[in-house]
Amino acid sequence: MQLTLPQSQSDRLNGVLLLLFGLIYGPLLWHWCDGWLTKSISTEHEYFSHGLIGLPFAALLIWERRRAWERLPDRLGLGRWLGLGLLGLGAAFYLSQVQDFVNLSLPLVLTGTILWLKGQAGFRMLGFPQLLVWLATPTQMPYLVAPYTEWLQQFIAGTAGILLAIVGVPVVVEGSYLYINDRIVEVAPYCAGLKMLFTTIYVTLLLLQWSGLWRAPAQRWTLLASAIGISVVANILRNTFLTFFHGTGNEQAFVWLHDSWGGDLYSALMLGSVLLLMRGIERYWPPGGLRTNADRDDETDPDDIEFTET
Amino acid sequence: MTIDSPADLAAGSGRFPWAHSLVGLLLLGLLATSLPGYLQGGRWSWQRPPGTAQLGTLRKLRETGIVVPGWQTQGQATFKLGNNKWSKQLLERPSQADPKAEPESAVLFLRAQHDNKTQPEVEWADFRGLNRWTEDEARSVTIRPGVTARLVRGWTRDRTHALLQWYAWPQGGSPTPIDWFVQDRQAQLRGDRVPWIAVSIVLPMEPLGDLAKVEAEAKALGGVVQEAIEAKLAAKAEAQPKDPVRPSPAAR
Numbered sequence: 271m272q273l274t275l276p277q278s279q280s281d282r283l284n285g286v287l288l289l290l291f292g293l294i295y296g297p298l299l300w301h302w303c304d305g306w307l308t309k310s311i312s313t314e315h316e317y318f319s320h321g322l323i324g325l326p327f328a329a330l331l332i333w334e335r336r337r338a339w340e341r342l343p344d345r346l347g348l349g350r351w352l353g354l355g356l357l358g359l360g361a362a363f364y365l366s367q368v369q370d371f372v373n374l375s376l377p378l379v380l381t382g383t384i385l386w387l388k389g390q391a392g393f394r395m396l397g398f399p400q401l402l403v404w405l406a407t408p409t410q411m412p413y414l415v416a417p418y419t420e421w422l423q424q425f426i427a428g429t430a431g432i433l434l435a436i437v438g439v440p441v442v443v444e445g446s447y448l449y450i451n452d453r454i455v456e457v458a459p460y461c462a463g464l465k466m467l468f469t470t471i472y473v474t475l476l477l478l479q480w481s482g483l484w485r486a487p488a489q490r491w492t493l494l495a496s497a498i499g500i501s502v503v504a505n506i507l508r509n510t511f512l513t514f515f516h517g518t519g520n521e522q523a524f525v526w527l528h529d530s531w532g533g534d535l536y537s538a539l540m541l542g543s544v545l546l547l548m549r550g551i552e553r554y555w556p557p558g559g560l561r562t563n564a565d566r567d568d569e570t571d572p573d574d575i576e577f578t579e580t
Numbered sequence: 581m582t583i584d585s586p587a588d589l590a591a592g593s594g595r596f597p598w599a600h601s602l603v604g605l606l607l608l609g610l611l612a613t614s615l616p617g618y619l620q621g622g623r624w625s626w627q628r629p630p631g632t633a634q635l636g637t638l639r640k641l642r643e644t645g646i647v648v649p650g651w652q653t654q655g656q657a658t659f660k661l662g663n664n665k666w667s668k669q670l671l672e673r674p675s676q677a678d679p680k681a682e683p684e685s686a687v688l689f690l691r692a693q694h695d696n697k698t699q700p701e702v703e704w705a706d707f708r709g710l711n712r713w714t715e716d717e718a719r720s721v722t723i724r725p726g727v728t729a730r731l732v733r734g735w736t737r738d739r740t741h742a743l744l745q746w747y748a749w750p751q752g753g754s755p756t757p758i759d760w761f762v763q764d765r766q767a768q769l770r771g772d773r774v775p776w777i778a779v780s781i782v783l784p785m786e787p788l789g790d791l792a793k794v795e796a797e798a799k800a801l802g803g804v805v806q807e808a809i810e811a812k813l814a815a816k817a818e819a820q821p822k823d824p825v826r827p828s829p830a831a832r
Binding site: 283284286290291297298301312361364365366367368369370371379383386413414416417420444445447458459 | 606611
């Protein structure tokens with residue numbers, strides 16, 4: 271009754287699937303990465319540029335868990351039929367050849383395949399890498415939420431206005447507009463810092479997984495909440511600087527921070543501070559059970575050892 | 581290996597060699613779809629959305645405005661708001677109630693889509709920023725079945741206006757970008773697009789008066805404008821049948 275395939279045959283099957291997946295989605299992945307690197311992708315899709323680190327990391331995590339994956343039982347359950355459904359949906363999305371749907375078909379086919387091959391157990395084992403792929407898939411979400419971020423724009427404009435007033439710069443705030451020396455600065459929807467916020471959360475997820483803090487709820491939520499706070503404050507300060515530069519006629523500095531590498535440097539400094547904070551937590555507030563680096567990925571480590579033995 | 585349930589027994593608790601094959605077959609099917617792209621050396625159809633047939637009409641409309649039946653255009657200008665061009669035109673007609681009285685007037689603002697990629701987004705917030713007024717009493721009104729708009733009162737210390745706003749497209753309209761988005765993506769599945777024009781109509785009203793008093797007038801004018809836009813977009817589509825070729829690089 272047992273139809274266990276020899277290891278090598280199973281490897282071959284997985285290899286073929288991987289090859290097909292690569293042939294189908296390789297051009298799409300290339301289009302994303304090229305677009306993120308050269309900023310030739312649409313403004314909405316640029317929001318997902320953290321995929322440049324997230325997607326390779328997800329691939330690495332899946333690769334590391336491949337032996338444990340092989341040993342998962344092949345049970346026929348609800349999850350597998352759900353997987354088949356997702357596969358069908360992903361295929362339909364791909365066949366539509368409409369960009370938004372084709373993009374979504376990648377994570378759909380991935381999750382569908384995982385569920386179909388190994389059911390819920392497989393889904394859970396590869397849960398984190400799947401999350402990384404889903405959150406890096408360019409969608410129209412930034413476009414769809416833009417009309418609803420006005421409160422955030424107004425909050426940023428208001429706070430930047432107060433900061434400028436404190437340092438003695440004459441400024442008038444009206445809604446999401448700042449008027450300074452007869453010049454106008456608008457905190458536009460795409461300046462509301464959602465991209466930075468989204469990237470910060472994504473990078474924090476990566477850091478949590480990498481450090482093993484992911485398994486310590488108190489530390490995990492503290493770091494996530496702090497990262498969100500840092501991102502919001504950093505964005506308010508950024509908008510304050512931009513208003514100050516524009517209002518005082520310092521266009522060079524404005525362009526540097528707004529469009530040039532100044533903005534990237536600013537983001538890097540901000541993400542660096544999240545990293546420092548995480549190091550601080552690891553050092554001065556280690557998780558109770560000491561379940562950090564040493565024994566991260568409970569499921570995979572024993573397998574890795576076994577793999578090196580065979 | 582333990583058997584937990586009859587389902588496991590039925591499934592044999594073993595491997596399904598055909599599970600991989602099924603995914604493989606499905607992926608092969610998808611690969612067949614991407615073959616033309618490979619044969620053309622990396623020209624993928626998902627990279628190029630269908631073209632908007634009425635793009636020429638839309639671009640011209642920003643410079644000329646639109647003819648509104650029953651109303652006379654007293655002046656038209658094009659101005660920039662943020663990065664976008666808007667057309668502003670002053671409309672007038674003799675008073676319906678008393679021909680000797682002051683003529684009725686309205687100001688029609690249009691922001692038409694200017695390339696294949698622009699999507700309606702935050703036009704109403706931009707417009708509020710332009711006027712530097714306070715908006716309140718917002719409500720949703722139905723211009724005609726399938727075409728809804730937002731009606732608001734915009735006021736400053738010395739003037740009050742009624743404002744009617746919606747995104748107009750052929751056979752429909754809504755003040756919410758998401759409604760257009762759904763229509764457009766459905767059209768893309770058919771290889772088509774939904775062109776759009778953001779419409780703002782400004783009507784005079786009593787200082788901090790009751791919006792309900794101008795609602796009927798606003799809806800009537802809104803209906804005429806929607807029809808004029810639809811006629812204009814339809815006429816162009818007939819005069820120049822939709823190009824089967826995907827849009828030029830310049831439109832991307």
